[in-house]
Amino acid sequence: MAEAGKLRFHVPEPEVRPGGTPDFSNVPIPKAGSVPKPPIDVDPREIRDLAFSIIRVLDRAGEAVGPWAGMLSDEELLEGLRHMMTLRAFDARMQMAQRQGKTSFYMQHLGEEAVSCAFRKALDKGDMNFPTYRQAGLLIADDYPMVTMMNQIYSNEADPLKGRQLPIMYSSKEHGFFSISGNLATQYVQAVGWAMASAISGDTRISAAWIGDGSTAESDFHSALVFASTYKAPVILNIVNNQWAISTFQGIARGGAGTFAARGLGFGIPALRVDGNDYLAVHAVAKWAAERARANLGPTLIEYVTYRAGAHSTSDDPSAYRPKAESEAWPLGDPVVRLKNHLIHRGVWSDERHTQAETEILETVIAAQKEAESHGTLHAGGKPSIRDMFEGLYAETPPHLRRQRQQAGI
Numbered sequence: 001m002a003e004a005g006k007l008r009f010h011v012p013e014p015e016v017r018p019g020g021t022p023d024f025s026n027v028p029i030p031k032a033g034s035v036p037k038p039p040i041d042v043d044p045r046e047i048r049d050l051a052f053s054i055i056r057v058l059d060r061a062g063e064a065v066g067p068w069a070g071m072l073s074d075e076e077l078l079e080g081l082r083h084m085m086t087l088r089a090f091d092a093r094m095q096m097a098q099r100q101g102k103t104s105f106y107m108q109h110l111g112e113e114a115v116s117c118a119f120r121k122a123l124d125k126g127d128m129n130f131p132t133y134r135q136a137g138l139l140i141a142d143d144y145p146m147v148t149m150m151n152q153i154y155s156n157e158a159d160p161l162k163g164r165q166l167p168i169m170y171s172s173k174e175h176g177f178f179s180i181s182g183n184l185a186t187q188y189v190q191a192v193g194w195a196m197a198s199a200i201s202g203d204t205r206i207s208a209a210w211i212g213d214g215s216t217a218e219s220d221f222h223s224a225l226v227f228a229s230t231y232k233a234p235v236i237l238n239i240v241n242n243q244w245a246i247s248t249f250q251g252i253a254r255g256g257a258g259t260f261a262a263r264g265l266g267f268g269i270p271a272l273r274v275d276g277n278d279y280l281a282v283h284a285v286a287k288w289a290a291e292r293a294r295a296n297l298g299p300t301l302i303e304y305v306t307y308r309a310g311a312h313s314t315s316d317d318p319s320a321y322r323p324k325a326e327s328e329a330w331p332l333g334d335p336v337v338r339l340k341n342h343l344i345h346r347g348v349w350s351d352e353r354h355t356q357a358e359t360e361i362l363e364t365v366i367a368a369q370k371e372a373e374s375h376g377t378l379h380a381g382g383k384p385s386i387r388d389m390f391e392g393l394y395a396e397t398p399p400h401l402r403r404q405r406q407q408a409g410i
């Protein structure tokens with residue numbers, strides 16, 4: 001019998017705090033190629049183990065191994081590398097632009113580039129993502145113009161959203177990128193609802209929900225799983241576990257579940273964990289889930305195991321809550337370096353070509369930035385018109401806004 005006595009309140013604590021030595025020995029990393037690939041119509045009860053393992057394709061030597069390998073050509077992988085490098089260069093320039101006062105806010109993807117870049121290539125045109133603020137790779141990998149993204153970040157006269165959204169909260173129906181909302185977890189209910197509507201109307205398009213580890217604690221996440229499993233909605237339920245929710249470590253939202261993927265099991269939803277820093281593994285698992293959705297087999301839950309190497313946003317200083325060198329100790333490495341090494345191993349890439357590509361990509365990003373800045377930045381140049389505050393929001397302008405507009409004289 002358990003010892004009776006005073007009750008104790010339990011608060012999970014991260015293993016290490018600032019000043020300590022980073023330690024990821026509690027994160028078991030299975031060998032690349034060791035996790036089986038089930039048929040898409042597998043009974044979810046037969047693959048419970050996949051919610052506790054990590055699907056990996058790239059091994060330490062840069063070779064692609066195991067049943068999830070072999071899906072992408074040299075050209076597709078070279079393109080994937082270019083997308084990730086572009087996102088990284090874009091981030092670095094926009095981070096700097098924020099420090100220069102050209103925008104009020106920015107959020108980087110450092111270390112997580114493979115997740116959104118590879119995922120986009122597993123979807124078809126017309127499919128719809130419901131992203132959070134850390135999936136700009138969905139746009140980059142769909143060749144959305146960088147200049148338009150920058151115009152949005154600068155809230156300038158060419159911003160397609162006319163300064164009405166926080167910087168980085170893009171929106172593009174044509175590119176299957178639903179308007180980003182700052183209210184996290186709403187993306188889950190919306191994506192499941194969109195997928196249900198697609199099925200109800202006999203359409204062919206599927207959707208993808210996006211959430212971070214921390215936000216899975218929101219009730220929207222759990223409600224969405226009920227609807228997704230009951231109605232077998234054609235949706236891919238993505239959880240990006242980057243170990244941190246601003247200053248809160250992932251153990252808080254995970255509770256006693258063991259892994260975030262395990263959340264799917266109680267709903268009878270097939271749940272897989274994947275190495276989020278492995279472009280090939282992310283693509284293979286996302287493709288598997290997309291095929292299930294298209295075959296009317298219902299939702300799939302995917303946990304991407306990755307690490308947020310940068311600060312949460314330009315308003316955050318991670319040295320206040322985690323050791324400075326923690327990202328270097330992260331056992332799954334850097335997604336760009338890993339794909340680069342794989343392409344060298346395949347004989348289609350080299351260190352020289354990589355360095356040259358870095359220069360070319362940076363030049364392209366700088367050219368886009370120059371063009372965007374010619375349309376204005378936060379405090380200089382062209383701005384959206386004050387009129388835009390009143391237009392494009394309501395089919396019929398409510399009386400109080402009509403009055404305000406009259407007062408503004410526009």
Ligand SMILES: Cc1ncc(C[n+]2csc(CCOP(=O)(O)OP(=O)(O)O)c2C)c(N)n1
Pocket residue numbers: 134182183184185211212213214215216218240242244245246308312
């Ligand atoms: C509903 C809601 N609650 C709180 C916030 C404030 N907030 C912004 S980002 C964030 C952390 C989210 O962490 P996680 O879900 O792990 O995503 P990550 O930033 O790591 O990608 C919080 C709490 C919010 N935006 N929305």
Ligand SMILES: [Mg+2]
Pocket residue numbers: 212213214240241242243244245246
């Ligand atoms: Mg997180």
